[in-house]
Amino acid sequence: MHASSENTEIIHEFSIEVRDLLEQLEPSILELEKVCNNELTQESPEINDALNNIFRLFHSVKGSSGFLQLNNITETAHAAENLLDRLRSGTLTIIPGYIDLLCGACDFTHEALDYLDKHLDDEGMGDKAKKLIESFKKILSGEALPEDTGSEKKKQESKAESPAPEPEIRIDLEQEPDNLKNPKIVEFFLQEAHELLQTIEQDLLGWIKAPEDKDLMNRLFGNIHSFKGNCGFMNLADPEKLSHSIETLLEAVINGLDVDRSDVADLMLGHLNAFREVLDDIADGGPGRITGLEDRLAPINEFIPLEVEEPEKSDEPKPKLGEILIEEGIVSPEELKSALETQKSKGAYVKKQDIRVNLEKLDALINIIGELVIAENMLINNPDLVGLELENFSRAAQQMNKLVNELQEMATSIRLIPVAGVFSRMNRLVHDLARKSKKKIDLQILGESTEVDKSVIENVVDPLTHLIRNAVDHGLESPEERVAAGKPETGVIRLSASHEEGDVMILIQDDGRGLNREKIIATAKKRGLIDGDGSMMTDSQVHNLLFRPGFSTAEKITEVSGRGVGMDVVLQNLKNIRGNVQLKSEPGAGTTVMLLIPLTMAIVDGMMIRVGKSLFIVPILSIRESISPSADAVTLTPDGNELVRIRENLYPVVRLHSVYDISPDNYELDKGILVVVEAQGRNVCLFVDEIVGQQQTVIKGLSDFIVKTGNVRGVSGCTILGDGNVCLILDTHALVDMDKTVELHTG
Amino acid sequence: MNASQNALDPDDDLFDDEDTQKDKYLTFRIANEDYGIAIANVTEIIGIQSITEIPEMPDYIKGVINLRGKVIPIMDVRKRFKLPEREYDERTCIIVVEIDGTSVGLVVDTVNEVADIPEDQVEPPPKSKHKGGSYIQGIGKIGKEVKILLDINKILYEEELETLSEAVQGA
Numbered sequence: 001m002h003a004s005s006e007n008t009e010i011i012h013e014f015s016i017e018v019r020d021l022l023e024q025l026e027p028s029i030l031e032l033e034k035v036c037n038n039e040l041t042q043e044s045p046e047i048n049d050a051l052n053n054i055f056r057l058f059h060s061v062k063g064s065s066g067f068l069q070l071n072n073i074t075e076t077a078h079a080a081e082n083l084l085d086r087l088r089s090g091t092l093t094i095i096p097g098y099i100d101l102l103c104g105a106c107d108f109t110h111e112a113l114d115y116l117d118k119h120l121d122d123e124g125m126g127d128k129a130k131k132l133i134e135s136f137k138k139i140l141s142g143e144a145l146p147e148d149t150g151s152e153k154k155k156q157e158s159k160a161e162s163p164a165p166e167p168e169i170r171i172d173l174e175q176e177p178d179n180l181k182n183p184k185i186v187e188f189f190l191q192e193a194h195e196l197l198q199t200i201e202q203d204l205l206g207w208i209k210a211p212e213d214k215d216l217m218n219r220l221f222g223n224i225h226s227f228k229g230n231c232g233f234m235n236l237a238d239p240e241k242l243s244h245s246i247e248t249l250l251e252a253v254i255n256g257l258d259v260d261r262s263d264v265a266d267l268m269l270g271h272l273n274a275f276r277e278v279l280d281d282i283a284d285g286g287p288g289r290i291t292g293l294e295d296r297l298a299p300i301n302e303f304i305p306l307e308v309e310e311p312e313k314s315d316e317p318k319p320k321l322g323e324i325l326i327e328e329g330i331v332s333p334e335e336l337k338s339a340l341e342t343q344k345s346k347g348a349y350v351k352k353q354d355i356r357v358n359l360e361k362l363d364a365l366i367n368i369i370g371e372l373v374i375a376e377n378m379l380i381n382n383p384d385l386v387g388l389e390l391e392n393f394s395r396a397a398q399q400m401n402k403l404v405n406e407l408q409e410m411a412t413s414i415r416l417i418p419v420a421g422v423f424s425r426m427n428r429l430v431h432d433l434a435r436k437s438k439k440k441i442d443l444q445i446l447g448e449s450t451e452v453d454k455s456v457i458e459n460v461v462d463p464l465t466h467l468i469r470n471a472v473d474h475g476l477e478s479p480e481e482r483v484a485a486g487k488p489e490t491g492v493i494r495l496s497a498s499h500e501e502g503d504v505m506i507l508i509q510d511d512g513r514g515l516n517r518e519k520i521i522a523t524a525k526k527r528g529l530i531d532g533d534g535s536m537m538t539d540s541q542v543h544n545l546l547f548r549p550g551f552s553t554a555e556k557i558t559e560v561s562g563r564g565v566g567m568d569v570v571l572q573n574l575k576n577i578r579g580n581v582q583l584k585s586e587p588g589a590g591t592t593v594m595l596l597i598p599l600t601m602a603i604v605d606g607m608m609i610r611v612g613k614s615l616f617i618v619p620i621l622s623i624r625e626s627i628s629p630s631a632d633a634v635t636l637t638p639d640g641n642e643l644v645r646i647r648e649n650l651y652p653v654v655r656l657h658s659v660y661d662i663s664p665d666n667y668e669l670d671k672g673i674l675v676v677v678e679a680q681g682r683n684v685c686l687f688v689d690e691i692v693g694q695q696q697t698v699i700k701g702l703s704d705f706i707v708k709t710g711n712v713r714g715v716s717g718c719t720i721l722g723d724g725n726v727c728l729i730l731d732t733h734a735l736v737d738m739d740k741t742v743e744l745h746t747g
Numbered sequence: 748m749n750a751s752q753n754a755l756d757p758d759d760d761l762f763d764d765e766d767t768q769k770d771k772y773l774t775f776r777i778a779n780e781d782y783g784i785a786i787a788n789v790t791e792i793i794g795i796q797s798i799t800e801i802p803e804m805p806d807y808i809k810g811v812i813n814l815r816g817k818v819i820p821i822m823d824v825r826k827r828f829k830l831p832e833r834e835y836d837e838r839t840c841i842i843v844v845e846i847d848g849t850s851v852g853l854v855v856d857t858v859n860e861v862a863d864i865p866e867d868q869v870e871p872p873p874k875s876k877h878k879g880g881s882y883i884q885g886i887g888k889i890g891k892e893v894k895i896l897l898d899i900n901k902i903l904y905e906e907e908l909e910t911l912s913e914a915v916q917g918a
Contacts, residue, residue, distance in 0.1 A: 371816040614800070660802040702801070703811065703820045705849050705903065710804035718799070720813045726799035 072129035079136035377722030420448035446496035475512035515585035
């Protein structure tokens with residue numbers, strides 16, 4: 001059932017691909033007309049290129065339609081190829097009739113594709129194909145040339161002035177993969193293949209847990225089959241062979257072959273890595289071979305008993321997928337019938353519901369919408385309108401405002417993708433780590449449908465990987481230790497995502513041993529990170545020591561977890577996307593790492609503040625509170641640092657007017673406002689004159705020129721305000737960092 | 748593929764464009780001296796507008812402005828030449844130049860005109876001991892008038908070296 005819809009999918013993709021090829025074909029064919037018009041000779045390099053190009057394109061059409069057993073299309077393309085072969089070798093001269101014929105082949109293929117979209121096969125096109133192939137044959141036989149390569153070669157030799165003879169291209173499986181040369185197809189193939197591998201991997205992992213899940217097995221089979229098909233289309237012999245044998249093994253398992261599931265799954269997971277290497281190789285322009293293919297095939301074949309026959313490719317018409325499924329008892333005839341009906345009513349006419357869009361185009365669109373928001377603000381708050389009673393204008397403006405807001409929301413949501421893709425990668429990671437470290441781990445994933453901007457999520461992959469590694473290596477204990485501590489043998493790592501007031505919170509929780517305060521302090525002392533014995537430090541201050549570069553408490557460097565570069569990389573990655581990390585830990589009960597990340601990098605919720613005449617935006621994410629301090633809450637330390645007591649804590653003060661060299665309204669702390677901001681678990685108070693208000697801020701980068709010329713600190717970007725002025729966005733991380741000395745005193 | 752190239756023929760236009768821009772300079776005045784920059788680098792000329800200061804920049808970088816949604820940095824050419832500062836007035840202009848995709852606005856006293864200065868009317872820069880000599884690409888002559896032709900790349904990026912070397916010396 002699933003396999004059928006998979007098949008529909010493949011056919012649709014084929015149809016789209018071939019249409020692309022046809023689009024390239026037609027201009028090249030028309031190029032040949034120049035020979036007829038005596039603009040170029042058949043021997044000229046342009047025509048030679050065009051002929052080769054046409055040949056290659058027809059060959060691609062033939063290859064992919066052959067894979068789908070669309071015989072009419074295949075044969076037509078083959079006939080065209082034969083003609084082109086003669087034209088290339090110079091044994092035939094280009095005349096308008098040939099060009100018409102080639103165009104006819106294109107038109108036929110177009111028609112066949114239309115037919116295919118509706119009926120999912122090309123059987124109805126048989127008559128037309130026959131006619132066309134006949135015309136091709138007539139022309140070829142009119143020259144009375146035998147299909148014998150030897151005599152053709154003689155002809156070539158006799159034509160001394162003909163261009164250097166192309167190496168004879170024969171159609172067999174060992175042939176150089178043509179599709180690999182078409183960057184569009186390669187890109188499409190790679191994307192598709194990565195997605196398939198991802199799904200296959202998930203299903204394999206799922207299969208270990210739920211061996212009886214027939215749907216899952218069938219899906220797995222279908223996806224591997226698709227992958228094989230795609231590799232075949234690309235003429236990638238090695239991955240095709242490997243996936244074929246995996247498919248065979250799976251088939252045997254579906255048919256009741258008794259195997260050690262986890263062994264089989266591990267084997268296959270290993271092969272998935274090989275596939276990924278192949279894909280990377282292809283992405284780098286390599287040929288896509290698998291090294292040690294035989295060694296990889298051998299263990300699979302060991303699983304397969306002899307009587308299971310490998311389904312060979314044959315010339316017989318392929319039995320319909322549905323028939324196979326019934327035969328093998330996977331689906332009942334009734335199920336098949338209903339599935340076919342849905343396929344007919346849905347599959348045939350419903351084209352793909354999503355389109356792949358160039359990210360640059362999308363970003364440009366979002367930028368323009370950002371401009372629109374600003375322009376709208378400038379229009380509605382135009383100073384020329386001040387004091388006028390404009391009832392109709394206000395109504396129209398309101399409507400406009402509503403639409404623009406909707407547009408902006410929509411634009412932002414286009415770029416949002418669920419975190420599921422990234423989370424599911426962690427499944428594999430945990431599986432591998434558990435094996436290596438011989439720990440029993442249950443990874444629980446929650447809220448994987450939470451959506452985040454694509455570029456944000458890409459920046460979260462590395463931190464997540466680090467954190468999961470940490471959790472497995474440092475967090476969770478060995479099964480013996482756990483039992484001794486009265487915990488269940490299997491450790492739990494919970495990965496969850498949720499929306500948290502316009503931001504996204506990702507939690508990585510383990511129920512392991514928790515952070516060891518004493519060990520952290522000891523290491524920090526050894527590294528000279530703290531003065532004194534650290535007994536005065538709060539837990540969160542101790543935990544934040546872990547984010548210092550090069551800090552590691554692991555007694556030995558293990559293969560699993562790195563060399564203590566983990567946590568500061570995590571922090572750096574999150575800083576890049578204006579996010580934040582927090583650590584919570586309870587000895588013996590586990591550790592929780594909280595990642596707060598913005599929904600998107602294009603917009604930030606900001607609080608506008610004023611110092612003197614200058615306005616700044618502070619990201620709301622980092623604001624804890626704001627207060628007007630009383631004079632007696634302020635302490636001046638002997639070395640000139642100001643501290644403000646808020647409830648039980650003393651926070652250092654950063655005077656923005658002196659950082660940015662502005663003359664403020666007030667110099668006395670008790671006359672202004674203190675905004676408490678937090679970054680990396682440390683708090684500082686920003687001294688400002690006024691809090692202007694909250695607003696959605698479209699983020700713009702400062703010009704590269706500024707970054708190169710100056711040494712901008714404490715500014716992460718800028719935005720354009722409603723009045724058209726540029727306003728700087730403060731970088732709270734940098735502001736907190738400006739205050740290194742103070743931390744030692746509070747600590 | 749060939750066909751689409753023929754249809755667009757983008758190259759012809761480009762060459763034409765470059766030809767018409769050759770030898771053309773936008774001339775402007777700073778402190779009683781006339782300067783010129785190659786027109787090919789100039790995107791537009793705008794009046795002075797409110798500039799947002801950026802902390803910790805060299806003094807000749809006045810800040811950034813919003814140019815139809817694009818944030819571009821502003822350099823005061825007077826300050827760049829270490830000339831005394833002067834209040835901006837209604838004749839003060841910002842010449843927006845673009846080099847390698849980076850737009851920068853240059854504040855000048857007044858913009859004069861686009862002048863045609865053929866190659867044979869351009870003299871090589873004098874070997875001046877003056878520190879600013881390196882910014883000069885040549886001296887253009889129009890009749891009796893003389894225009895100092897500036898090398899925009901150096902104007903924009905020379906100071907980068909300075910600040911860098913200063914920074915190295917400071918450390």
